[in-house]
Amino acid sequence: MSNRSLTVLGTLLAIVAVLYACQGEEAIRKAQYYTNGQKLYAQRCQNCHGSNGEGLGQLYPPLSDTIYLAGNLNKVACMIKFGSNETIEVLGKIYDSEMPPNKDLTDQDIAYIMTYIGNSFGNELGWIKTEEVTNSLAACNKGD
Amino acid sequence: MKYIINNSKWFYLLSALMMATAACKQNGNSEKLPILGKREAVSKIVNGNELIDTLYQTIPAFSFLNQDSTEINQSDFSNSIYVTDFFFTTCPSICPIMSRNLLQVLDKYRGNEEVKILSHTINPKYDRPSVLKKYADKLGIEGNQWEFAWGPQADIYKMADSYMVFAKEDPNAPGGFEHQGWFILVDKQARIRGAYDGTDADQVSKLLSDMDILLAEYHEQ
Numbered sequence: 001m002s003n004r005s006l007t008v009l010g011t012l013l014a015i016v017a018v019l020y021a022c023q024g025e026e027a028i029r030k031a032q033y034y035t036n037g038q039k040l041y042a043q044r045c046q047n048c049h050g051s052n053g054e055g056l057g058q059l060y061p062p063l064s065d066t067i068y069l070a071g072n073l074n075k076v077a078c079m080i081k082f083g084s085n086e087t088i089e090v091l092g093k094i095y096d097s098e099m100p101p102n103k104d105l106t107d108q109d110i111a112y113i114m115t116y117i118g119n120s121f122g123n124e125l126g127w128i129k130t131e132e133v134t135n136s137l138a139a140c141n142k143g144d
Numbered sequence: 145m146k147y148i149i150n151n152s153k154w155f156y157l158l159s160a161l162m163m164a165t166a167a168c169k170q171n172g173n174s175e176k177l178p179i180l181g182k183r184e185a186v187s188k189i190v191n192g193n194e195l196i197d198t199l200y201q202t203i204p205a206f207s208f209l210n211q212d213s214t215e216i217n218q219s220d221f222s223n224s225i226y227v228t229d230f231f232f233t234t235c236p237s238i239c240p241i242m243s244r245n246l247l248q249v250l251d252k253y254r255g256n257e258e259v260k261i262l263s264h265t266i267n268p269k270y271d272r273p274s275v276l277k278k279y280a281d282k283l284g285i286e287g288n289q290w291e292f293a294w295g296p297q298a299d300i301y302k303m304a305d306s307y308m309v310f311a312k313e314d315p316n317a318p319g320g321f322e323h324q325g326w327f328i329l330v331d332k333q334a335r336i337r338g339a340y341d342g343t344d345a346d347q348v349s350k351l352l353s354d355m356d357i358l359l360a361e362y363h364e365q
Contacts, residue, residue: 048240056244058282097282100236100318 037116
């Protein structure tokens, strides 16, 4: 390798390192989770909740109620894994249809999806870690 | 100035030409939708001459209850073109997308008496008319431009066959029923004029423009 290309490589590496440090591990993780979550969302959730999280009439609630989502993270992890058939209020409207379970999703998958919805449609909840999901699921008393 | 006047003359000539070709296109057969399904040639004698006529497949007579528990039958659809599909209210997979897309159809033609929507439940055991009513309410549908059909399972599945849509009960399918997300476009003479994947945005746009073409058939001359 010539001296010249070594210098170029070195400079590039330095730039990457600086970028990495600036963004921080957390931001990078968040971006990875978000991207993986986006794919899972399209496969599992978008049919009901819509590509912009807009929901569908009073059948399926929107995911843009930032207060609901921020205040119910444990519950939402349980809803995604085990489904839900309650009466809930989202953006001032009542919903009582059934959300199906996704028992085959791992805690990691659910963390991906929650990081995606938690940072889309107006929500800004940052990186939602796999351990947080594991803890939420342990507390929802629905294992079978 | 002279130059501009000259130019605008050309402009008028060109636009006249364009209008003429556009008019031709509308009257020509190129803009007609095909008639789908089986067809039969029948011969008949008119004024002593033998004529060959084509008989097209049509949707057979039916009678169902709608979301208001009122009877609906083919005559409720003979003055309109309609889009029909097969679904069930608890379907976790494709039906929400189909309903969202049919709402788009309703939004475009809301209040147009020549356009109706007919959704059949393939799970009549659970989707009684009152359940269909609740579903319609939650979608924000009022009135009867969009009818939901309930009837004996065998009758519904026979209708699915006539519309060439596959539907069957299957415990292994999501929600317990296997079915296809087709939107079938039917004309005022009960003939099938188009079939579209109701879960695909491009196909739904095609349906919307085909509906305009079909409606134009009834407005020529």
